[in-house]
Amino acid sequence: MTTHLDVRGLTLTTQGRTLVSNLSFAIAPGERVGLIGESGSGKSLTAMAVSGLLPAAIRAQGSITLAGQEVIGAPGRVLDRLRGTEIAIVFQEPLTALDPLMRIGRQIGIPLSRRHRRDGRDLSGRALESEILGLLEKVRLPDPSRILRAHPWEISGGQRQRVAIAMALACRPKLLIADEPTTALDVTTQAEVLKLLDALVKELGMALLFISHDLPVVASIAERVIVLRSGEAVEAGPAGEVLVQPRHPYTQTLVEAARAFDDALSGGR
Numbered sequence: 001m002t003t004h005l006d007v008r009g010l011t012l013t014t015q016g017r018t019l020v021s022n023l024s025f026a027i028a029p030g031e032r033v034g035l036i037g038e039s040g041s042g043k044s045l046t047a048m049a050v051s052g053l054l055p056a057a058i059r060a061q062g063s064i065t066l067a068g069q070e071v072i073g074a075p076g077r078v079l080d081r082l083r084g085t086e087i088a089i090v091f092q093e094p095l096t097a098l099d100p101l102m103r104i105g106r107q108i109g110i111p112l113s114r115r116h117r118r119d120g121r122d123l124s125g126r127a128l129e130s131e132i133l134g135l136l137e138k139v140r141l142p143d144p145s146r147i148l149r150a151h152p153w154e155i156s157g158g159q160r161q162r163v164a165i166a167m168a169l170a171c172r173p174k175l176l177i178a179d180e181p182t183t184a185l186d187v188t189t190q191a192e193v194l195k196l197l198d199a200l201v202k203e204l205g206m207a208l209l210f211i212s213h214d215l216p217v218v219a220s221i222a223e224r225v226i227v228l229r230s231g232e233a234v235e236a237g238p239a240g241e242v243l244v245q246p247r248h249p250y251t252q253t254l255v256e257a258a259r260a261f262d263d264a265l266s267g268g269r
């Protein structure tokens with residue numbers, strides 16, 4: 001099989017409004033794809049549709065297959081299984097993924113033991129704790145044994161995003177969706193989390209759908225990009241081509257704006 005995710009003619013509507021229109025793209029195993037576009041262009045809704053998390057008010061037409069399984073209209077148990085094995089998602093705001101009242105160790109332990117049970121192994125006690133610590137180390141969290149026992153509000157925003165990444169990795173997904181994973185973080189932490197994601201995706205051979213309106217960030221992590229405007233894909237191709245010599249006027253505007261911002265920053269130095 002050469003595609004892991006295959007989106008064909010995806011159209012999302014609500015109350016007579018079309019939010020995403022006839023979108024098609026595929027992601028091969030291990031491939032890193034960026035989805036870019038201004039605010040409101042339909043990036044997050046596309047991510048939600050792919051992971052079977054669309055709000056009830058939004059109607060999906062077309063087809064989304066993940067490892068050969070149709071996602072649109074699939075029953076909850078099928079979606080649960082896909083989210084445990086094929087796909088995991090990291091959101092912009094890590095607190096969305098974390099339960100404020102539960103210690104970090106337990107939050108990572110739940111998807112971890114679920115995955116082991118699925119593989120026919122029962123993991124508990126010391127063995128489970130040691131795997132959780134291993135994951136906290138993998139996302140380069142300092143002092144993992146303290147963080148294991150901490151609540152989400154006892155650690156920093158950047159650390160919370162690393163925990164959310166560790167939770168996603170606990171499922172060993174074949175495709176990781178990262179929806180503006182660094183937007184809520186300060187610039188230095190953004191760069192660190194980005195570097196971490198890049199390294200982990202390569203090390204674990206996961207495919208990545210990286211969603212962002214920040215072009216330089218996308219250019220640094222994605223091999224291929226899709227440009228969305230008002231729910232429609234206006235341009236797609238290798239990141240090095242689309243972001244360096246954009247063909248569509250909309251992409252040209254985005255690239256110009258990113259360059260102007262960059263120039264303004266370097267001019268101020």
Ligand SMILES: Nc1ncnc2c1ncn2[C@@H]1O[C@H](COP(=O)(O)OP(=O)(O)OP(=O)(O)O)[C@@H](O)[C@H]1O
Nearest residue numbers: 014019038039040041042043044045046055057213
């Ligand atoms: N639950 C919903 N019900 C109705 N409309 C929605 C819903 N969620 C999103 N929309 C609309 O769908 C469009 C696309 O939203 P989406 O969140 O996918 O944009 P986005 O590209 O991810 O933007 P941002 O970069 O700001 O996160 C927007 O016009 C938004 O108002």
